[in-house]
Amino acid sequence: MENGQDVVISVxxxxxxxxxxxxxxxxxxxVSLDIRSGRTLCVVGESGCGKSVTAASIMxxxxxxxxxEEGEIVYRTGDARGDIRIHELRRNGRTMRSLRAKDIAxxxxxxLTALNPVYRIGGQIAETLLAHERIxxxxxxxxxxxxxxxxxxxxxxxxxxxxxxxxxxxxxxxxMIAMAMSxxxxxxxxxxxxxxxxxxxxxxxFDLIDRLRRERNTAVMLITHxxxxxxxxxxxxAVMYMGNIIESGTAREVLKTPAHPYTKALxxxxxxxxxxxxxDIRPIRGSTPDPYDRPKGCQFAPRCDYRREACLALDxxxxxxxEERIExxxxxxxxxxxxxxxxxx
Amino acid sequence: MAKFILKRLxxxxxMVLVLTFLIFGALELTPGDALxxxxxxxxLAMMPPxxxxxxxxSLGLNDPFFVRxxxxxxxxxGGNFGYCLASGRPIKxxxxxxxxxxxxxxxxxxxxxxxxxxALGLVSALRRGSIADNALSVAGVIGLSIPQFFFGMLCILxxxxxxxxxxxxxxxxxxxxxxxxxxxxxxxPACVLGISMTAGVMRYSRAAMLDTMNKDYIKTARSKGLPxxxxxxxxxxxxxxxxxxxxxxxxxxxxxGGSVVIESIFQWPGVGMAFxxxxxxxxxxxxxxxxxxxxLMVLIASLLIDMLTRVLDPRVKLQ
Amino acid sequence: MLxxxxxxxxxxxxxxxxxxxxxxxxxxxxxxxxxxxxxxNRLAMVGLFVFAAIVLACLFAPVLTRYNxxxxxxxxxxxxxxxxxxxxxxxxxxxxxxxxxYGGRISILVGLGGALGASLIGAAVGSYAGYRGGWFDxxxxxxxxxxxxxxxxxxxxxxxxxxxxSMRNIIIIFVVTGWGSVYxxxxxxxxxxxxxEYVQSLKAFGLSDFRICYKHMLPNAISPLIVNTTLSTAxxxxxxxxxxxxxxxxxxxxxxxxxxxxxxxxxYTLLNGWWMWLPVGIVISLFVMSINFIGxxxxxxxxxxxxx
Numbered sequence: 001m002e003n004g005q006d007v008v009i010s011v012x013x014x015x016x017x018x019x020x021x022x023x024x025x026x027x028x029x030x031v032s033l034d035i036r037s038g039r040t041l042c043v044v045g046e047s048g049c050g051k052s053v054t055a056a057s058i059m060x061x062x063x064x065x066x067x068x069e070e071g072e073i074v075y076r077t078g079d080a081r082g083d084i085r086i087h088e089l090r091r092n093g094r095t096m097r098s099l100r101a102k103d104i105a106x107x108x109x110x111x112l113t114a115l116n117p118v119y120r121i122g123g124q125i126a127e128t129l130l131a132h133e134r135i136x137x138x139x140x141x142x143x144x145x146x147x148x149x150x151x152x153x154x155x156x157x158x159x160x161x162x163x164x165x166x167x168x169x170x171x172x173x174x175x176m177i178a179m180a181m182s183x184x185x186x187x188x189x190x191x192x193x194x195x196x197x198x199x200x201x202x203x204x205x206f207d208l209i210d211r212l213r214r215e216r217n218t219a220v221m222l223i224t225h226x227x228x229x230x231x232x233x234x235x236x237x238a239v240m241y242m243g244n245i246i247e248s249g250t251a252r253e254v255l256k257t258p259a260h261p262y263t264k265a266l267x268x269x270x271x272x273x274x275x276x277x278x279x280d281i282r283p284i285r286g287s288t289p290d291p292y293d294r295p296k297g298c299q300f301a302p303r304c305d306y307r308r309e310a311c312l313a314l315d316x317x318x319x320x321x322x323e324e325r326i327e328x329x330x331x332x333x334x335x336x337x338x339x340x341x342x343x344x345x
Numbered sequence: 346m347a348k349f350i351l352k353r354l355x356x357x358x359x360m361v362l363v364l365t366f367l368i369f370g371a372l373e374l375t376p377g378d379a380l381x382x383x384x385x386x387x388x389l390a391m392m393p394p395x396x397x398x399x400x401x402x403s404l405g406l407n408d409p410f411f412v413r414x415x416x417x418x419x420x421x422x423g424g425n426f427g428y429c430l431a432s433g434r435p436i437k438x439x440x441x442x443x444x445x446x447x448x449x450x451x452x453x454x455x456x457x458x459x460x461x462x463x464a465l466g467l468v469s470a471l472r473r474g475s476i477a478d479n480a481l482s483v484a485g486v487i488g489l490s491i492p493q494f495f496f497g498m499l500c501i502l503x504x505x506x507x508x509x510x511x512x513x514x515x516x517x518x519x520x521x522x523x524x525x526x527x528x529x530x531x532x533x534p535a536c537v538l539g540i541s542m543t544a545g546v547m548r549y550s551r552a553a554m555l556d557t558m559n560k561d562y563i564k565t566a567r568s569k570g571l572p573x574x575x576x577x578x579x580x581x582x583x584x585x586x587x588x589x590x591x592x593x594x595x596x597x598x599x600x601x602g603g604s605v606v607i608e609s610i611f612q613w614p615g616v617g618m619a620f621x622x623x624x625x626x627x628x629x630x631x632x633x634x635x636x637x638x639x640x641l642m643v644l645i646a647s648l649l650i651d652m653l654t655r656v657l658d659p660r661v662k663l664q
Numbered sequence: 665m666l667x668x669x670x671x672x673x674x675x676x677x678x679x680x681x682x683x684x685x686x687x688x689x690x691x692x693x694x695x696x697x698x699x700x701x702x703x704x705n706r707l708a709m710v711g712l713f714v715f716a717a718i719v720l721a722c723l724f725a726p727v728l729t730r731y732n733x734x735x736x737x738x739x740x741x742x743x744x745x746x747x748x749x750x751x752x753x754x755x756x757x758x759x760x761x762x763x764x765x766y767g768g769r770i771s772i773l774v775g776l777g778g779a780l781g782a783s784l785i786g787a788a789v790g791s792y793a794g795y796r797g798g799w800f801d802x803x804x805x806x807x808x809x810x811x812x813x814x815x816x817x818x819x820x821x822x823x824x825x826x827x828x829x830s831m832r833n834i835i836i837i838f839v840v841t842g843w844g845s846v847y848x849x850x851x852x853x854x855x856x857x858x859x860x861e862y863v864q865s866l867k868a869f870g871l872s873d874f875r876i877c878y879k880h881m882l883p884n885a886i887s888p889l890i891v892n893t894t895l896s897t898a899x900x901x902x903x904x905x906x907x908x909x910x911x912x913x914x915x916x917x918x919x920x921x922x923x924x925x926x927x928x929x930x931x932y933t934l935l936n937g938w939w940m941w942l943p944v945g946i947v948i949s950l951f952v953m954s955i956n957f958i959g960x961x962x963x964x965x966x967x968x969x970x971x972x
Contacts, residue, residue, distance in 0.1 A: 100568055493902075598814065643814075647813075
């Protein structure tokens, strides 16, 4: 393995549950993934499958009525601090706070609501710098303007003194990225950063994120529901469904030779921008189960074309299909993974 | 900002004109006129009717309504507010005495209630569901429900009579040399005047904070690794401040109106007490002028609050 | 302290989780969401209880006390509470308890009457203004702004000066000064309801504006108005008390809660005659508090933004 590919964050069997009104929702139900420096890991899945919760768990930004039940999240600092076990840290304690923005940074979906409306952009970026580095205000201001400029915001000097509502959508997201990257973090978690933006702006933002990754060897975890983006940007892919990763591996492995019926169906059901007309689109039959009323065994079984008796056995034992290792890093949670691969697209 | 102020002032003027018209109309509806104001009832009874009519004519009392209105308005703008029936002093002088007192009381009550109310609301919101939160909620309802004058009586009994910490009433005493000396007299009336405002601000501040803390930018602030206090106050409370200030603006009329009762209890020589005395004595011109004055005070205060809102929230567009 | 709070919180979550997986997680028992919320709101229930208790006590005054609230008895003045007189007697020998009960009738009547009247007028004018728009809306809006710029007490006192003090006058004055806020609310509701589809279809059917506005749209806007009326009652009771306390409200010969306090303004009574003013003040506070609790409960129930 090359140097640039070290595992920076290692998540093993993470379970995060949400509590409300006497009910318990297993939003993340046993997720394992690795985020490597210099590589983009795309986490794909439908709304509600648990992708954002996974990112929030890594940053310990869960709401009050949610907690990490089991599993580990280990951050390999690569310096004197050694390996930090994030899941054991106090949520807003000093260690966790020192990691946020400085080691692990996050950007969110809607930059308009994610930025504080009453403070200037420059001030909000400088706030991050001043919180983590021992510099003076003047220095922070200078670096803020440099950051804005580096992110492609024109007239950075003037723009730094403006408010979020005076920016356009794309510029706001660039400002958020500037804020996130200000302390040069080793990991960037991007939670659907372009869903709220126009398609043309989307491309620009992804270019920016990719450029930053290459320049600084940042580890990027990109959450998205857009397979087109995955095809373009991903180095590694993890496909999530109902709180589990049902398939993971390098982008080539997963996209070219999907090993899970869900991934296969997903690839078939979405038109990919740029592939032209005449694509054979088939929606996945059935609908996503109610999280409070889940299938007993394999979560995808009710909608699966490969469903067989062996799957019923899993239902009885109330177990998920085990992780089936195909070559290298390619994994799928399906009893018939190899058959799925053999059947092709 | 200057444009904003100018625009608002322009909107003021028609409203104030209509107000003066209403006030004058109200004055017309009260029994008596300038002649009865100048002479007492005995002298009036002794004066022959032709003489009364002649004097009325000469005073312009028989002119049509609008002529008299504009004359009156002209006098007002020229600074002549008429004379007090009882003492004969020019009303302007009386107002000059009492307005500063009420301003002092109102500003003090406003500051106390805004600060205390928002701070308590903040604490309530951050410790949501705790004993402190529930206790403050109940205290808030009590504060809204208790009649202000009753609360005043309780405070006088407790703090002035029983404990003797604070004086019972009045504002200025002959022995005072420095300004700070008389602050002791200000504490009790200001707190009592502000009690219902404090309760209202506290409830609203709690609701505004809870609403703000759910917003996305709070999550962003945490994700930047900021300490909790900074997230709560710099990001959370600061944004909630705008709706709180707007609420304070809405409750200003009640605050100024409350001064009528509170000043009477504490013998605070301000506009409110003058108003009450005027109403009791059926001193119609004074009643109407003071009413007009109080409305003006409310309007000016609202303008100031609007300006403050504009400063606090850059999203507010000038209308 | 923090440790144990956190530990308790975590244990509670553990219980919820285990119940969920054992399949024993609770399902909703009471179907009706509104009823459930109301029942959950214990404060509102307490408020209702206290409110009913006081109203009934005032209504059944002749049963509860044999004293006449207005006849003086100079032989037993300033007597502290005893078995004879539950709350003692006042400066001219009148039984305080009976004055509170009979006075309550007037105070509650004035408060409720004012609130209902103001709501009726405010709702009627506001709905039509919001629905129609045009010159009617503009004029009434300016008018309401004008009225609302006055501190209410000042406006009331101004009107009292002009028309004089009497119970009927006070209620009318309350209605005249209080219609503004209900007007605003009704108008705002109408403005948003106006765009709904059923309004368009009713118009297409040729129904007159009056019918559409009052028969079909207003019922949808009723809930916030009811909450507003409840809270207004509280406000008017406080206002009547303040007015009568100053001696400028209901004439002093008719007992009301505020009037009783009017005679207690001096230092001596404050210190030595606590039974003359403390019980009345507490009764007023409790009554208004109960109304506030009920109003809050109603607001929680009818607010569509709250989730069950």
